[in-house]
Amino acid sequence: MSARPIDEPHRTSSPLELLFDLTFVVAVASVTAQLAHSIAGGHGLAGLVPFLQVFFAIWWAWMNFTWFASSYDTDDVAYRLLTMVQMAGVLTLAAGVPAATGHADYRIVTLGYVIMRIGLVAQWLRAGLEDRARRRTALRYAACISLVTLGWVLRFLIAETGAFPWFSGLPSFIILDVLELAVPLWAERTRATNWHPHHIAERYGLFTIILLGESVLAASRGVEGALETGEIRAPLVVIAGCGLVLLFALWWLYFLVEAGEGLSDRRHRSYLWGYGHYGIFAALAALGAGLEVAVEQSGHGVAASPSALGYAVAIPAGLYLVALWAVHALVTTEPVIHPAAVLGCVTLILSLPLATPRIGVAAVVAAIAAGCVLLVAVTIMTAAVGARAGARRQAPQPVSSGES
Structure with a gap:
């Protein structure tokens, strides 16, 4: 798994990337339908925050896959199978959207997100092992993504116990979102990835x-x-x-x-x-x-x-x-x-x-x-x-x- 050149001619989306996008069609359709239901019921503002939270998870999962693929799309057996794991996570997340937006039940959404992150972390670990020039960057990604994912799991577990209500609410969501956005900025300080x-x-x-x-x-x-x-x-x-x-x-x-x-x-x-x-x-x-x-x-x-x-x-x-x-x-x-x-x-x-x-x-x-x-x-x-x-x-x- 070596980094692809940034000036590779005729670089286009692969059939696997297009297949991957189809899982997000399902996820986006689900979250959009739930927001429409909230608007029709006269409580659109109440449904806006859950919509933005779930949509962030969908968007961020797509972002992570897209930028990784731009750097390390080897399209071999291991890459394809790990992409399938991430696709399974997206579909799991989509199945949990109605419960998350309608009843604030984020169990299935959290599970789907964790599955997606497992596949992504495995990809970064493989890149770290095989691309010596950017090993430190890849391992930084793997470590940071794992830690932030652990934060999402702890947020869910604390919400289930009812302790520390502030940590399971919107403030903790914003904190974890900021940490998610900071991961690429910190990981690439050593050496940038070769995105096209x-x-x-x-x-x-x-x-x-x-x-x-x-x-x-x-x-x-x-x-x-x-x-x-x-x-x-x-x-x-x-x-x-x-x-x-x-x-x-x-x-x-x-x-x-x-x-x-x-x-x-x-x-x-x-x-x-x-x-x-x-x-x-x-x-x-x-x-x-x-x-x-x-x-x-x-x-x-x-x-x-x-x-x-x-x-x-x-x-x-x-x-x-x-x-x-x-x-x-x-x-x-x-x-x-x-x-x-x-x-x-x-x-x-x-x-x-x-x-x-x-x-x-x-x-x-x-x-x-x-x-x-x-x-x-x-x-x-x-x-x-x-x-x-x-x-x-x-x-x-x-x-x-x-x-x-």
């Missing part, structure tokens, strides 16, 4: 598409729920259609930047770029839940108020745009999406739910989609104007007859 910038950019793009697909799936579930009444109403058509337009616009904005080149030139910003995607990914998952309930309420009543449904779509969309602009700015010389345009669009989106009692949920979703489409159009036109101006500056100037 274009491979990483592609992997993040693929996971973004997975989350957009989950939002489409969630909206489809909402359509099924709305059609239980046996009627196809105008609000249903408007919300479903505009939801698709909204997701397409968000996809368009994400892929305006080819992040591989930027990561190659700015490898020191990879941590901020990678960690910043938690906001993008979580916002997309939450947006799917909001669209699902917005579509569903067009067919029959839900406990949530119209304003709450408007915010369930507007807030994730706004957070996505802010996080996307911040992540793009880390790897580009000049911002592709102008900050003023992002600020204006986000301000519009977040103010629209205030009008929900008067214009309805369908009109609010349509206006949010229109705002994002306008942002895409402004960005494209601004880029075109800038390209023409750059071409004129680079064009040779004609020489006058007097100068000749």
Whole structure:
């Protein structure tokens, strides 16, 4: 198991990585469905914290596998079998999502997370044994991941006994999350791993598409729920259609930047770029839940108020745009999406739910989609104007007859 070169040509996602991602489709679908259930029941804020906690576990497990694979994807028998162990952990975690988000029962989620970490630690130990140049880095990863995983197990055991309630609550969760995020920063202080910038950019793009697909799936579930009444109403058509337009616009904005080149030139910003995607990914998952309930309420009543449904779509969309602009700015010389345009669009989106009692949920979703489409159009036109101006500056100037 030797480190793969950072400039390997034509490095793309392997079939095993794509298979691995399918397990996360199940996990994300489960956590999104539970958030949608909370929103529909009128207690979306109460369901938000469990959603963010479980989604962090999903996202962090995917992150760890992705960056390790970018450095050490040998694709031999041992690598494949240990990847299968991690896949089993993801599916176990997904099975425990309803209990975790609905009843604060994290037994199955914790078990799934531990299984994933066992597979990952084994991979790092193998890398430490076989890659002498980065042995210290690999062993640091293995030791730190094991210690933090032990912390999650102790948190669960203490919660079961009822002792030290503060340690089993949100504060301990935040502390352990910070420790998880600090592991790569500390482990790579000795020597950095050989991650491939274009491979990483592609992997993040693929996971973004997975989350957009989950939002489409969630909206489809909402359509099924709305059609239980046996009627196809105008609000249903408007919300479903505009939801698709909204997701397409968000996809368009994400892929305006080819992040591989930027990561190659700015490898020191990879941590901020990678960690910043938690906001993008979580916002997309939450947006799917909001669209699902917005579509569903067009067919029959839900406990949530119209304003709450408007915010369930507007807030994730706004957070996505802010996080996307911040992540793009880390790897580009000049911002592709102008900050003023992002600020204006986000301000519009977040103010629209205030009008929900008067214009309805369908009109609010349509206006949010229109705002994002306008942002895409402004960005494209601004880029075109800038390209023409750059071409004129680079064009040779004609020489006058007097100068000749």
